[in-house]
Amino acid sequence: MSKKDEPVRPEARLPKGLFDTPASELRATADMLATIRGVFERYGFEPLDTPAIEYTDALGKFLPDQDRPNEGVFSFKDDDEQWLSLRYDLTAPLARYVAENYQSLPKPFRRYQVGPVWRNEKPGPGRFRQFTQFDADTVGASSVAADAELCMLAADTLEALGVPRGQYVVKVSSRKLLDGFRDTIGLSSPNQYARWLTVMRALDKVDRLGIDGVGALLGPGRKDESGDFTKGAELDRASIVTLTSIFEPVDDPSEKIAQLDIRLRDSQVGQEGRAEIEVMWSLFAAAGYDDRIRIDPSVVRGLEYYTGPVFEAELTTPIKDERGVPIRLGSVVSGGRYDGLVERFTGEKVPATGLSIGVSRLLYGLKTLGKLPAESVQGPVVVLVLDRDRIADYQKMAQALRNVGIRAELYLGESGVKAQMKYADKRGSPCVVIQGGDEKGRGEVQIKDLILGATLTSIKDRDEYLKKQAEAQFAVPEADMVKAVRDVLARHRA
CATH class of the missing domain: 3.40.50.800 (Anticodon-binding domain)
Known part of the structure; x- marks a missing residue:
């Protein structure tokens, strides 16, 4: 047989942004998920599973770092020429499920779910196209007590996984605070919405880029290490100073709330956000969580559907990669209120709030900190x-x-x-x-x-x-x- 007649063999290669998982990591993940499930069950959440594939229009425009439908997701057409997409998170499918079964569900409806999600984005270090999330959501509760409970749940979950107090922090803010700053810098008109999205995405990158990097994205733009240029929001210097002031560290919660009151005194929505944070803080203090939770207006969260309180938990102990180089892991638990998501289907406002755990990221953090037991499963x-x-x-x-x-x-x-x-x-x-x-x-x-x-x-x-x-x-x-x-x-x- 000549070389021309030889069969063409496919190259054994893993698609970019995906990964294989060995037995030891699968077992460690299963143990971690069992612990998380136990904490969620103690809070009264019930399990639910939804399909990995949804109609694209059911996912809507609420996609990661994108402005329009069918961007940021993997999509294809079925035999009926209808667009289907792999779910990019577990929240949008939950909104579809609630809307479809609203009359038969208890209100509030409390569910947890674990499963893989997919993002059609540029992969990079620690940024994958497929990863696992573990969510808990309360649908049908408008009180910020529901948001505060999720923050407490995040703290209890990390401690159940062996992370002691002092080695993690739960940071809390509100999208209404950001809307107040939006009023302050004059971007509140509808025709400025796209520009405001650019602002929020810039603020959300402070952990990765630092204040200088965020400032560049709020201004003319920024070129990353690969040479790719990201266009900025093109704000003036005064507006950039106003926005980056949210990163100023203030240890006393009362002082932080007072500071927000002054800076947002002329914004009604900003004052609503400040009042929400003040109530939530009183709940944290009453429940004994005030040493684990911090008010931090720099918490943005990337998805557009958040409408009220937002929060994220991160490990505070220094973490190093396999080469011993210090890295910033980022948030391992995050979430917030999304009162408009179910309304897309029903036309009626249905309050909802939830949290999501990045399973792989949290597992990596626990492993690096020595919080996972050594592999105990012997071979056969x-x-x-x-x-x-x-x-x-x-x-x-x-x-x-x-x-x-x-x-x-x-x-x-x-x-x-x-x-x-x-x-x-x-x-x-x-x-x-x-x-x-x-x-x-x-x-x-x-x-x-x-x-x-x-x-x-x-x-x-x-x-x-x-x-x-x-x-x-x-x-x-x-x-x-x-x-x-x-x-x-x-x-x-x-």
Whole structure:
């Protein structure tokens, strides 16, 4: 066959912005999600699952960092020529579900959901096109007590995951405060809305770009490290100073509220936001959360659908990447009020508020801070195959172990004994079961403890070495195989 006739082989490559997840991370994620689920259940939230695909018009214009429908999402047409999209978050599908089932739902409706979401955006470090979110939402409650409860839920969740007080902070603000600043700098008219969106997106990037970077985006624009230029809001210097003043640190909540009162004295919506924050702070203080939550008007949140209080939680302990370089992880929990989302379907205002946990980001932060337990799941016991004519015998051994709850695997490859032992090592097996012709004739099996065997080379004393060697590999009657394997597993159980 000539080279021209050879089949074209696809390149084994992962699409940009996506990632594979190994077993150890999957197990750690499952443990973390179980803890989060337990906290959410204690708060009275009920589980719900919605499809990964929605009609594009149901998602609407509320897309990440975009102004118009069908941008920022992965979309395609079905057989009926209707546009469908992969969900970009779990909130828009919730709004569709509530609108569709509103009459039969309890009000308020409280639900939690975990699942993957997709963003058709430029990937980058820590920015993926697919990731998992864990949400909790209260639909049908207009009181800011519902928003305050979610902030407390965020704090309780982080502590349940092993993050102590002092190593995280929940920052709270309101979109109405920003609307007040919008009045102050003269961008409140409808024809200035696109410009105001540019302002909000600039403010939302302070954690990543710093005040100088935000100032550039509020002004003429900014060129990033790759050379791409982002056009700015083109505000004058006075307006930039007014807006960046929200980043001024003030430790005393009462002083911060008073400061907002002065700066937003001529804005009705700004005063509404200040009043909301003041009520929420009184609730935090009464519940004993005032040492974990901070008023911070710089909290913006990127999605357009937020209408009231917004918040985000971040880990405050310094975090380094795999190379030891300090990084800013950003928020691991975020959310806010979105009173207009269900109204798109029903025509009636339905108050709603929710939070979302970035599962991968939080898992990375917990792992870096040493808050995740070491991998405790051992690999399976491997039954080696020395005589391929006796596969049925070896399968019976593996099944006997499985029948008593022991993870066991029959080696199904084509390699010899030495390679099978290497395979068991790679699988993290605690021990292997061996039965060749001689053992079969004696009615025995050999049990080899791989964990103990790995320590033999470090033993210098000859008598100690021989003792451990006898413990590391020994023969037992075939009828005692299960008990012997159990003893080995018990020896290494944490």
